[in-house]
Amino acid sequence: MTTTPNPPPVSPPPASKTVSGQRVRGLAESRARVAMWMMLPMLIVLLLVAGYPLFRTIYLSFFEYNINSAAPPKFVGLENYWFTNEEGVGLGILQTPEWWQSVWNTSKFTIFSVLLETVLGLVFALVINSKIRGRGLLRTAILVPWAIPTVVSAQVWNWMYNDSYGILSQWGQKLGMLQPGQSFLSNPDTALTALVAVDVWKTAPFMALLLLAGLQSIPSDMYEAADVDGASPVRQFFSLTLPLLTPALLVALIFRTLDALRVFDMPYIVKGNAPETMTMSIYARQQMINNAEFGFGSAISVLIFLIIMIFTVIYVTSLRVKFD
Amino acid sequence: MKKMLTLLGLTASLAVASQASAVTLSFACDSVGSGYDECRKGADAWAKKTGNTVNVLQVPKETDQRLALYQQQLGAKASDVDVYMVDVVWPGLISQHLLDLKGLIPAAQMKDYFPSMVENNTVNGKLIAVPWFTDAGVLYYRTDLMKKYGYKAPPKTWAELQTMAAKIQAGEKKTNSKFVGFVFQGKNYEGLTCDALEWINSFGGGSIVEPDGKITINNPRAAAALKTISGFVGTISPAAVTTYGEEEARQIWQAGNSAFMRNWPYAYDAGQAAGSPIKGKIGVAALPAGPGGKPSATLGGWQLAVNAYSKHPKEAASLVAYLTAKEEQKRRAIQASYNPTMPALYKDKDVLKAVPFFGSLYDVFINAVARPATVTGLKYNQVSDAFATAVYSVLTKKATPEAALKNAETQISRAKGRGW
Numbered sequence: 001m002t003t004t005p006n007p008p009p010v011s012p013p014p015a016s017k018t019v020s021g022q023r024v025r026g027l028a029e030s031r032a033r034v035a036m037w038m039m040l041p042m043l044i045v046l047l048l049v050a051g052y053p054l055f056r057t058i059y060l061s062f063f064e065y066n067i068n069s070a071a072p073p074k075f076v077g078l079e080n081y082w083f084t085n086e087e088g089v090g091l092g093i094l095q096t097p098e099w100w101q102s103v104w105n106t107s108k109f110t111i112f113s114v115l116l117e118t119v120l121g122l123v124f125a126l127v128i129n130s131k132i133r134g135r136g137l138l139r140t141a142i143l144v145p146w147a148i149p150t151v152v153s154a155q156v157w158n159w160m161y162n163d164s165y166g167i168l169s170q171w172g173q174k175l176g177m178l179q180p181g182q183s184f185l186s187n188p189d190t191a192l193t194a195l196v197a198v199d200v201w202k203t204a205p206f207m208a209l210l211l212l213a214g215l216q217s218i219p220s221d222m223y224e225a226a227d228v229d230g231a232s233p234v235r236q237f238f239s240l241t242l243p244l245l246t247p248a249l250l251v252a253l254i255f256r257t258l259d260a261l262r263v264f265d266m267p268y269i270v271k272g273n274a275p276e277t278m279t280m281s282i283y284a285r286q287q288m289i290n291n292a293e294f295g296f297g298s299a300i301s302v303l304i305f306l307i308i309m310i311f312t313v314i315y316v317t318s319l320r321v322k323f324d
Numbered sequence: 325m326k327k328m329l330t331l332l333g334l335t336a337s338l339a340v341a342s343q344a345s346a347v348t349l350s351f352a353c354d355s356v357g358s359g360y361d362e363c364r365k366g367a368d369a370w371a372k373k374t375g376n377t378v379n380v381l382q383v384p385k386e387t388d389q390r391l392a393l394y395q396q397q398l399g400a401k402a403s404d405v406d407v408y409m410v411d412v413v414w415p416g417l418i419s420q421h422l423l424d425l426k427g428l429i430p431a432a433q434m435k436d437y438f439p440s441m442v443e444n445n446t447v448n449g450k451l452i453a454v455p456w457f458t459d460a461g462v463l464y465y466r467t468d469l470m471k472k473y474g475y476k477a478p479p480k481t482w483a484e485l486q487t488m489a490a491k492i493q494a495g496e497k498k499t500n501s502k503f504v505g506f507v508f509q510g511k512n513y514e515g516l517t518c519d520a521l522e523w524i525n526s527f528g529g530g531s532i533v534e535p536d537g538k539i540t541i542n543n544p545r546a547a548a549a550l551k552t553i554s555g556f557v558g559t560i561s562p563a564a565v566t567t568y569g570e571e572e573a574r575q576i577w578q579a580g581n582s583a584f585m586r587n588w589p590y591a592y593d594a595g596q597a598a599g600s601p602i603k604g605k606i607g608v609a610a611l612p613a614g615p616g617g618k619p620s621a622t623l624g625g626w627q628l629a630v631n632a633y634s635k636h637p638k639e640a641a642s643l644v645a646y647l648t649a650k651e652e653q654k655r656r657a658i659q660a661s662y663n664p665t666m667p668a669l670y671k672d673k674d675v676l677k678a679v680p681f682f683g684s685l686y687d688v689f690i691n692a693v694a695r696p697a698t699v700t701g702l703k704y705n706q707v708s709d710a711f712a713t714a715v716y717s718v719l720t721k722k723a724t725p726e727a728a729l730k731n732a733e734t735q736i737s738r739a740k741g742r743g744w
Contacts, residue, residue, distance in 0.1 A: 067399035069702050070420050089737050096738070097731075098713075163564030164502055164576060181504060181562025188720045271567075274512045275713055276722070289392045291705045292399070292417070 054305070061299035068292045080299035093299055101275060102283040103307075108192060109267075109279065110260040113199040117256055118249070120200060121207025126241075128208065129215045139212075146205045154269040157198045161185045161270070188276040195267050195277055199260070207252055214248025215241070247319075254315045261308050280304045347636045348377040349406040349643060352394070354626070355383050356570060357590040358597075362660045363409075370646040376639055386569055387411050388514045391705070394418065403633045406640040410453045412444060412625040413514075413697035413704055419447035423630040426451045428641035433649055436666045438690075444698070445627055452629055454648040455665035457656065459624030460692035461522050461611055462685065464577060464585040464592070468605040469496070478609035480619075482526070482552050485584060485612045489560035492583040500581065505560030507573040508586040512716040515569055517695065517708045518622040519586060520715040523549040525622075525693045527614030532711055533696035533736065537744050541711065542733040549614055550718045550725035557719050566719050578602060586611060588624060592679065593661035608681040610688045623692035625665070657682070663689055703739045710735030 061080055065073035076083075082092035093099045128139050145153065160168045163183035172178035178187075184194040218241065226236050264281035271277040273286055284304060288297025353363035360380065367378035384390050394408060398421035410418070429451075434442065441455040463485075465478045469492050479485035489505025496503040509515035525531055529546030533539050557565055565573075570587060577585040578594060580601040585591070595606050610619040628648055630640040646652060654669055656662040658678040669675055676683045697704045714732035717723040723731070 066702055068395060068417050068420065085741060087737065089734065091738055091741055098735075163562055163567070164581070169564075179558065179563060180501065181564055182558070183564045183567065186562075186564035186567050186720075188722055272511065272513060273709070273713075274566075275717065276720070286709070289396065290388060291709070292395050292702070293706075 057298045057301050057305075060295055061302045063295040063298075065295040066292050067294055073295065076295070080296050081303075093296065093303065098275070098278070099280075099283060099300065099303075102278045102280045105192060105277060106261060106263070106279045109196060109199070109263060110257060112193075113196045113203070113260050114253065114256045116196065116200045117204045117207045118253065120204040121211055121252070122249075124204065124208035125211035125215055126237075128212055142205045142208060144205075145202050146209075148202075150202065150265045151269060153202055154198065154266040157201075158185075158270045161194060185271060188274075191271060191274065191277050195270060198266055198270065199263070202266070203256065203259075207256060210252040210255070211245065211248055214245045214252075217248075218244045250315070250319050254312070254319075257311060257315070258308055261311065262304065280307070346375050346377070347639050348379060349636060349640055350379045350381055350404060351407045351643070352381045352383050352390075352405045353407075353409050355385050357574070357594045358660050359590070362656055362662070366647045366652050366656070367643065369652070370643050373646070374639070374642065376643075378643065381405065383409075385571060386513055386515070388705070391417070398631070398633075401633045403631065403635050405631055406634040406636055407643055408629050408631060409456070410627045410629045412459075412623060412627065413695050413708075415445055415447050415452055415627075416697050416701045416704060419450065419452045421632050422450075422452040423632045423634065423637055423641070424450040424452065425454060425630065425641055425644065428630075428638075429454055429645045429648070433645065436650060436668065438665055438667060441625070441627075441665050444694075453627035454629075454644055456626050456628045456648050457653070457662040458665050458689060458692075459588045459590075459626070459663060460621035460685075460689045461518060461586055461624070462589060462621065462681070462688065463609045463611045464587060464595070465607045465609060466492075466583055466602065466605050467607045469583050470607070478607060479584075479612050482523075482612045482614055486552075486556065486560060489556075489583050493560055496583070502579075502581045504562050504576065504582050506556060506584040506586075507561060507565060507568060507576050507582045509569055509573055510557070510561075510565040510716070510719050511567055511569050511572075512712050513569065514708060514712070516712040516715055518624065520550070520553075520711065521622045521693060521695060522586075522611055522620050523553050523614070525620035526611065526617045527552075528617040531693055531696055533699055533707060535696075535699050537699050537740075539733055539736050539740070541714075541736065542729045545614075545617075546729055547725040550715060550728070552614070554718045554721065554725070557721075566716065589661050589663050589679075589681075592681070593659070596661075608685065610685060619688070621688050621692045623694045625663070700739075700744055703744065706739035707736050710739060 060073070062075060062077055063073040064076045064080070078092075080092060082090075082094050084090050084092075084095070090096070124142055128135050128142065132138075160166045161183050163169050163181055163186060166183060169178060169183040172184060173180055173182070178184070184190045222240060223236060226240055231239065262281050263279050264285065267277050267279055268282050268285070273282065278286075280300070281304065284297055284300040287293050287300055291297075351363065351367055353367075354360060360382070364380050367380055370376075371378045384393060391411070391414060394405075395418065397405060398418055401421075408422075410422075437455050438458070441458065442451070445451060445453040445455065463478060470476075470478070473488070473492050473495060475488055479488050485506065493503060493505035509519050521531060524541075524546045527545045527549035529543055529549055530540040532541045557563055568576075570591075573585055574587060574591050574594065576582050577587070577591070578600055589608075592606060592608060594600070595602050597603070611621055613619045628644040630637055630644060634640050648665070650666060650669065653662075653664040653666060654672060654675060657664050657669060657675045661679045663682065664670065664675070670682055670686050682689075695704075696707060700707045710732050714723070714728040714735070718725050718728045
């Protein structure tokens with residue numbers, strides 16, 4: 001065993017005239033390497049701006065940390081999520097009825113707003129896509145609600161809902177849907193519906209735009225063929241348009257669902273911390289910013305992150321199934 | 325040699341002092357009613373006197389919104405704002421971020437304030453803020469309508485308020501469809517905590533968390549109070565009162581569309597302003613009492629404090645001293661009906677002439693009931709939030725008073741956790 005190891009057999013240097021496949025692979029490899037290097041700055045930036053806050057939030061969720069307190073953050077493990085004290089009072093988020101109320105509110109808001117936006121957006125898209133006069137103008141006009149900043153449109157709607165001078169409340173009162181001095185927002189049973197209406201008004205155009213792009217990618221000769229075969233417009237829609245539009249529809253649905261799940265600005269401006277319209281994000285803000293409880297608030301944010309991640313995974317996997 | 329050094333040091337410090345004269349301060353003041361303009365006037369007067377400049381910032385209307393903003397700035401140790409206007413319930417929350425003003429405000433001036441207010445602003449021996457104006461909830465009523473419907477005095481009890489408001493509302497509604505009997509702050513925020521504490525306290529239901537730390541909110545008198553007031557919503561008060569803050573209530577009142585209003589003293593001056601439809605028709609009284617209880621007003625009020633991270637602490641303290649001094653408080657009392665924090669000004673002839681109810685309601689202002697901010701310390705916001713949410717659920721008819729108070733008790737003990 002003391003023999004010196006033989007030098008490895010020297011392989012012959014690659015001949016200059018290799019098969020073209022090898023040269024291509026070498027080229028692809030070097031391209032991939034260059035691409036990696038070019039991606040690196042972006043990955044670092046992403047890690048800093050998206051990764052750091054995310055990991056910091058997860059880290060903070062294991063601490064009791066009040067930013068007003070001079071005391072340093074105290075490690076409490078999973079107690080922000082689940083903790084029952086000696087008196088039998090549940091202190092964790094998962095034991096807090098307000099949290100579950102906000103989850104329920106957000107779910108209702110998401111289901112109804114996304115459903116309505118999809119249907120309305122599809123109708124808009126079909127109208128704009130048909131060969132009618134002035135559709136260029138229509139396309140621009142339809143985008144106005146989407147172009148107005150949410151803060152502004154939310155406040156405008158808030159005024160329209162006002163019980164004493166708001167036009168919507170006046171209509172509601174005239175139609176007998178509301179008592180005098182009542183507004184759609186002041187009644188806890190209709191408040192969430194009123195907010196869904198604002199969201200649909202604002203976001204249906206965006207949905208329409210996404211679906212319009214999908215519609216325009218469907219080759220027109222298919223419709224010509226369908227016409228020749230004598231398919232009715234309804235039949236054309238269900239057998240041709242809808243199946244071909246599905247990928248665009250699913251992408252639009254993902255966008256809107258994830259957006260709706262983390263909705264904050266509009267409901268907060270219109271209804272503040274009212275329990276019947278408190279969404280998960282408003283609850284997180286309340287605990288973190290109002291109450292200065294960074295640990296507890298971070299734990300809520302982590303839960304929101306998990307919920308949204310689950311939805312994304314479901315959507316993405318279901319999309320794969322559709323594409324393959 | 326030593327003398328020369330001292331002299332040198334003195335000259336140097338004088339030079340530095342004169343060099344650092346013209347600074348620009350940022351002042352996060354008020355935005356409710358004429359608050360911004362009054363802040364501006366006071367700050368400008370100081371600026372003119374000292375040669376400095378003051379930027380008066382626009383701030384959110386509602387106190388919890390302001391607190392949320394300031395907590396973030398202070399938590400990040402930001403020096404952007406030099407002087408903050410601080411709510412009476414905040415010292416326990418943000419004291420560690422505020423400068424100790426001991427020695428920076430003339431000692432003679434400190435003797436002029438109500439001792440209880442100075443005590444409220446002293447945390448762990450640090451004077452973290454100077455009392456600027458005090459506040460207590462009062463009942464506004466329309467003197468012309470009282471006469472029209474044959475009433476000689478404002479209501480003494482909540483039941484009386486209900487009958488009077490109902491009668492006036494029924495009569496006025498014939499000519500004005502927007503007319504309502506009574507407006508208050510029913511939105512789910514800090515203002516509702518103030519209003520509801522008054523109702524509960526006037527029924528003898530305690531003050532949510534007592535000074536010894538005991539949670540007493542779940543009691544039958546508190547339930548009776550909530551039951552009475554929730555009966556107002558949709559009858560003498562518009563159902564949408566659950567979306568009103570101070571300013572929303574005042575807008576309805578000032579448009580002449582309400583017989584009674586619960587609000588803070590600032591609304592008096594705003595209602596008496598030139599062009600106001602109710603100018604000269606405003607009466608102010610103590611809030612009504614519950615059965616067997618006595619009238620109760622929640623203690624409000626604002627202080628001025630200097631950011632501990634300010635780059636110009638000396639100038640900032642000088643601005644605070646100027647604004648909280650007797651002359652400026654007197655000016656604000658006369659021109660904008662802000663309650664002074666000095667007993668002497670409640671006997672001042674000019675003040676009493678401008679704002680007569682400062683004299684007649686002196687006891688209300690002095691005996692106002694404090695929110696449980698001192699005992700709950702850093703957790704005050706959670707407590708107030710749980711309480712306001714419970715009251716809100718009763719006003720919106722989503723819960724019975726008993727169930728809501730039971731829930732509030734659980735929530736508050738949850739906030740208490742391992743102790744206050």
